[in-house]
Amino acid sequence: MSRPEQRSLHFNLFIHDTGHHEASWRLPESEPLAHIDVAYHQRLARIAEDAKFDSLFLADSPALWGDPGRRPSGRLEPTVLLTALAVSTSRIGLIATASTSYNEPYNLARRFASLDHVSGGRAGWNIVTTAGDAAARNFGLEGQPTHAERYDRAAEFIEVSTKLWDSWEDDAVVADKDRGVHAEADRVHRFGHVGRHFRVDGPLNVPRSPQAHPLLVQAGSSEDGKDFAARYAEAVFTAQPTLEEGQAFYADVKRRAVAAGRDPEGVKILPGIVPVIGDTEAEARELDAELDRLIQPEYAKLQLATLLGLDPDRFALDEELPSDLPEEDEIEGSKSRYTLIVQLARRERLTVRQLIGRLGGGRGHRTFTGTPVQVADTIQHWFEHGAADGFNIMPAVLPSGLEVFVQRVVPILQERGLFRTEYTGRTLREHYGLPRPANRFASTLVGA
Amino acid sequence: MSRPEQRSLHFNLFIHDTGHHEASWRLPESEPLAHIDVAYHQRLARIAEDAKFDSLFLADSPALWGDPGRRPSGRLEPTVLLTALAVSTSRIGLIATASTSYNEPYNLARRFASLDHVSGGRAGWNIVTTAGDAAARNFGLEGQPTHAERYDRAAEFIEVSTKLWDSWEDDAVVADKDRGVHAEADRVHRFGHVGRHFRVDGPLNVPRSPQAHPLLVQAGSSEDGKDFAARYAEAVFTAQPTLEEGQAFYADVKRRAVAAGRDPEGVKILPGIVPVIGDTEAEARELDAELDRLIQPEYAKLQLATLLGLDPDRFALDEELPSDLPEEDEIEGSKSRYTLIVQLARRERLTVRQLIGRLGGGRGHRTFTGTPVQVADTIQHWFEHGAADGFNIMPAVLPSGLEVFVQRVVPILQERGLFRTEYTGRTLREHYGLPRPANRFASTLVGA
Numbered sequence: 066m067s068r069p070e071q072r073s074l075h076f077n078l079f080i081h082d083t084g085h086h087e088a089s090w091r092l093p094e095s096e097p098l099a100h101i102d103v104a105y106h107q108r109l110a111r112i113a114e115d116a117k118f119d120s121l122f123l124a125d126s127p128a129l130w131g132d133p134g135r136r137p138s139g140r141l142e143p144t145v146l147l148t149a150l151a152v153s154t155s156r157i158g159l160i161a162t163a164s165t166s167y168n169e170p171y172n173l174a175r176r177f178a179s180l181d182h183v184s185g186g187r188a189g190w191n192i193v194t195t196a197g198d199a200a201a202r203n204f205g206l207e208g209q210p211t212h213a214e215r216y217d218r219a220a221e222f223i224e225v226s227t228k229l230w231d232s233w234e235d236d237a238v239v240a241d242k243d244r245g246v247h248a249e250a251d252r253v254h255r256f257g258h259v260g261r262h263f264r265v266d267g268p269l270n271v272p273r274s275p276q277a278h279p280l281l282v283q284a285g286s287s288e289d290g291k292d293f294a295a296r297y298a299e300a301v302f303t304a305q306p307t308l309e310e311g312q313a314f315y316a317d318v319k320r321r322a323v324a325a326g327r328d329p330e331g332v333k334i335l336p337g338i339v340p341v342i343g344d345t346e347a348e349a350r351e352l353d354a355e356l357d358r359l360i361q362p363e364y365a366k367l368q369l370a371t372l373l374g375l376d377p378d379r380f381a382l383d384e385e386l387p388s389d390l391p392e393e394d395e396i397e398g399s400k401s402r403y404t405l406i407v408q409l410a411r412r413e414r415l416t417v418r419q420l421i422g423r424l425g426g427g428r429g430h431r432t433f434t435g436t437p438v439q440v441a442d443t444i445q446h447w448f449e450h451g452a453a454d455g456f457n458i459m460p461a462v463l464p465s466g467l468e469v470f471v472q473r474v475v476p477i478l479q480e481r482g483l484f485r486t487e488y489t490g491r492t493l494r495e496h497y498g499l500p501r502p503a504n505r506f507a508s509t510l511v512g513a
Numbered sequence: 514m515s516r517p518e519q520r521s522l523h524f525n526l527f528i529h530d531t532g533h534h535e536a537s538w539r540l541p542e543s544e545p546l547a548h549i550d551v552a553y554h555q556r557l558a559r560i561a562e563d564a565k566f567d568s569l570f571l572a573d574s575p576a577l578w579g580d581p582g583r584r585p586s587g588r589l590e591p592t593v594l595l596t597a598l599a600v601s602t603s604r605i606g607l608i609a610t611a612s613t614s615y616n617e618p619y620n621l622a623r624r625f626a627s628l629d630h631v632s633g634g635r636a637g638w639n640i641v642t643t644a645g646d647a648a649a650r651n652f653g654l655e656g657q658p659t660h661a662e663r664y665d666r667a668a669e670f671i672e673v674s675t676k677l678w679d680s681w682e683d684d685a686v687v688a689d690k691d692r693g694v695h696a697e698a699d700r701v702h703r704f705g706h707v708g709r710h711f712r713v714d715g716p717l718n719v720p721r722s723p724q725a726h727p728l729l730v731q732a733g734s735s736e737d738g739k740d741f742a743a744r745y746a747e748a749v750f751t752a753q754p755t756l757e758e759g760q761a762f763y764a765d766v767k768r769r770a771v772a773a774g775r776d777p778e779g780v781k782i783l784p785g786i787v788p789v790i791g792d793t794e795a796e797a798r799e800l801d802a803e804l805d806r807l808i809q810p811e812y813a814k815l816q817l818a819t820l821l822g823l824d825p826d827r828f829a830l831d832e833e834l835p836s837d838l839p840e841e842d843e844i845e846g847s848k849s850r851y852t853l854i855v856q857l858a859r860r861e862r863l864t865v866r867q868l869i870g871r872l873g874g875g876r877g878h879r880t881f882t883g884t885p886v887q888v889a890d891t892i893q894h895w896f897e898h899g900a901a902d903g904f905n906i907m908p909a910v911l912p913s914g915l916e917v918f919v920q921r922v923v924p925i926l927q928e929r930g931l932f933r934t935e936y937t938g939r940t941l942r943e944h945y946g947l948p949r950p951a952n953r954f955a956s957t958l959v960g961a
Contacts, residue, residue, distance in 0.1 A: 088693075090688070090690070090695065091690045091693060092690075093690075095690075097686075097688030097690070097695075098686070098688065101630050101719070101720055103600070103630070103631050126718070127619055127620060127623070127718070128718060129701070129715075129716050129717070129718040130718065132698065133685070133695060133696040133698060133701050134694055134695060134696055134697070134698040135693070135694075135695060136695050137688075137695050138695070138696065138718070139681065139716075139717065139718045139719045139720045140718065140719065141627040141630055141631065141719065142620075142623050142624050142627040142719070144592075144593060144624075145592060145593070145596050145624055145627040145628055145631060146627065146631070148593050148596040148597050149596050149597075149599065149600045149631050151597065152551070152597045152600045152601060153600060167617070167619075167620070168620065169615070169617075169652055171575055171615075171651040171652060172575060172615070172616065172620075175575070175590050176590050176592075176593055179589040179590040179593040179594065180593055182549050182551070182589055183551050183589065183593060183594070183597050199714070202712070202713075202714040203619040203713050203714055203715070204617055204619060204713075205711060205712045205713075206712075233587065237581070238545075238546070240538070240545030240546065240585075242538070242539045242540075242541075242543075242545070245536075245539060245583070245807070245809045245812075246582055246583075247538065247545075247581060247582060247583060247584050247585050247586070248581040248582055248586065248587075249582070250580065250581060250582040253577070253581045263653060264650070264653045264654075265650075265651050265652075265653075266647070266650040266651055267577075267651070268577050268587075269577070269587065270574070270575070270576060270577040270578065270586070270587045270588065271549070271587045271588065271589065271590070272549055272587045359693070361693045364693075
């Protein structure tokens with residue numbers, strides 16, 4: 066084993082309704098209104114916390130995504146839902162997706178600081194620029210800004226947000242009843258940011274939170290996305306269909322982080338995996354096939370067209386993708402997902418129907434199918450061969466797929482010393498072994 | 514008694530840190546970090562819920578308000594904090610203030626719909642246009658938009674929000690596993706709003722919530738504010754220093770509601786009161802005076818200047834307000850608060866120091882000082898003489914001022930048959946006796 070001393074796996078639960086498989090809601094076991102049910106999400110959070118997961122995570126877009134006819138759609142806003150989960154858990158980290166294109170930094174920085182207070186230091190922000198025209202058209206625009214423009218705004222958004230989180234020094238609040246001084250006014254900073262996209266005076270109207278900044282997470286894997294991750298992200302969610310591609314991505318992002326002057330250990334790489342677990346390998350494969358049979362191919366074809374930003378009339382279910390698709394650099398949507406799907410289809414020469422089956426489970430994420438030991442072996446292999454610091458766990462069916470994973474795979478990894486058996490930290494940053502950020506405005510080296 | 518059959522009082526708890534008195538945080542009993550402590554707010558919510566209050570409420574502005582040196586400042590964002598309270602209560606309504614000037618309708622409508630789902634139908638929105646340049650300068654502007662411009666945006670904001678909440682029909686979600694149809698797509702509406710301030714395609718990405726729309730609350734009492742209330746508000750918070758002014762305001766808003774084609778019973782008027790309760794009247798007055806002695810007058814002078822939007826150098830502590838102050842229609846901030854404070858000072862010929870003492874307790878709201886029976890009598894008198902449908906309870910000190918009120922005043926009102934002894938409804942709208950809104954997009958009279 067080449068594993069360095071003390072390096073250990075990180076697990077994030079990616080909650081998505083009744084599961085990541087498009088058809089999971091149609092199974093007899095699935096609750097039809099799970100996606101808008103707080104109690105359901107509390108149950109999932111407790112299962113993940115009992116298994117000592119680092120965090121759980123919710124995706125998001127400020128638009129109705131996909132076809133509401135086909136699968137559950139419309140869900141609770143992530144900072145609201147995660148606050149409800151913060152109150153009903155005590156250790157697990159809580160990561161909300163939020164868009165830099167369709168929020169204002171003051172409002173969003175404030176909500177994350179509030180969630181960090183409410184949760185006692187367990188807030189994380191998955192930073193997205195939000196591809197697609199549907200969201201743009203809910204915010205006064207005709208269509209989405211260009212990919213480059215969205216990333217330019219995102220960078221300034223992060224700069225303003227971190228200034229807001231630093232605008233209260235750690236020791237600003239003194240609450241001195243005798244003197245009648247609640248905060249030392251010279252430790253609360255109006256910074257007066259003026260940039261290309263934002264003008265924000267500050268200070269934030271929330272005192273500094275337990276983690277100082279929420280954990281910053283990122284999931285775009287385009288060139289712009291990887292550069293952004295290298296500069297800002299502390300954890301990266303990514304879809305890597307093979308070990309080799311995972312290794313290349315891992316090395317690439319760590320290298321870019323070093324080039325940006327950062328410690329490569331300060332960026333945790335978490336590929337998404339769909340674990341499909343059976344007592345035997347054959348049973349696992351049958352579980353997978355059963356779900357694919359529930360997919361409605363005509364609906365799924367529309368969804369695929371939306372995902373690729375292409376005309377659905379250009380696809381036929383039992384043929385391969387058209388050969389004259391645009392290149393990644395002509396796409397203004399999610400570039401890395403586009404390329405990943407097109408490459409998968411071409412490499413395996415899949416028909417559209419077959420491609421839909423593959424995407425139904427993981428939308429390009431890797432499926433780890435097999436017995437508990439086989440799945441644990443694959444996890445260990447990726448972890449020890451430079452493809453992952455941990456994994457974004459995306460069960461095809463929830464809660465059952467999570468339950469099987471935590472009952473049968475996690476104990477194997479714990480026995481092998483690869484995953485914690487108790488929490489050692491209190492905050493999300495502590496779970497991932499990441500530092501609490503210093504304050505750029507701190508005026509004194511020695512506290513008052 | 515002239516009280517009509519079945520009319521009964523409504524109580525809202527206005528939570529403000531350790532109390533509405535500026536100096537409350539300096540009392541020995543007060544927790545210095547209460548304002549950012551979820552457990553503290555949960556405790557207050559439970560006290561109010563045990564007393565069968567209709568609702569609780571949080572004020573808000575997207576800027577650091579006032580001087581952080583002088584009193585607790587910076588607090589948790591209301592939709593986040595109320596979500597935490599939703600999970601730890603089961604009946605009490607939860608009203609968050611949010612600005613129409615510094616939010617986008619899609620984001621805000623979505624958070625209220627989410628809170629309404631999480632709370633099982635207990636969300637309310639106190640609609641504010643946010644006076645002051647400090648907030649504007651956190652959102653790309655040099656200074657605040659004009660009063661008229663803010664109200665114009667607010668009206669369109671409400672129009673867009675209600676369209677978003679109506680964009681899912683009540684029976685849109687069918688979750689038919691056999692057919693593989695989750696929602697009937699023709700009952701989810703992309704409405705394509707295009708107006709002066711907003712372009713929003715819809716639909717919302719949250720299915721219709723238990724109350725359909727959150728309860729709409731409003732608190733501006735300027736001419737624009739009263740017209741806005743008459744058109745949209747279902748409850749109105751207001752500062753009325755005397756019974757006569759309260760009666761005039763009550764009649765005025767109800768009349769405007771009728772002129773706008775609404776049932777006057779559909780707008781509940783809730784004056785804010787600061788109850789100061791002692792075993793004897795003298796003891797109550799002493800409690801009041803004790804707090805005023807804790808105020809720091811020089812800090813308070815700055816706060817008053819900010820509140821009035823005037824230069825602090827124009828005030829002297831032991832003189833009356835300058836005689837050449839601008840008229841209400843020259844003010845672009847909170848017009849009604851400006852006029853209320855200036856009139857109070859002029860009517861009672863208060864020095865700035867005396868005015869600060871009066872505002873320290875209630876910022877222009879009426880103080881009901883006396884024994885429990887005296888306070889109950891005054892409440893009943895206002896309620897039965899056309900000045901109130903209920904009250905916005907603003908204890909000078911929290912939690913003790915709330916505890917005294919619910920232990921000593923509420924039982925008297927319950928015995929008199931004026932206030933509920935058990936909740937009869939489940940939702941905030943049911944507590945206030947207000948209807949669930951119909952859906953403007955509903956295509957069928959008979960459900961599927």
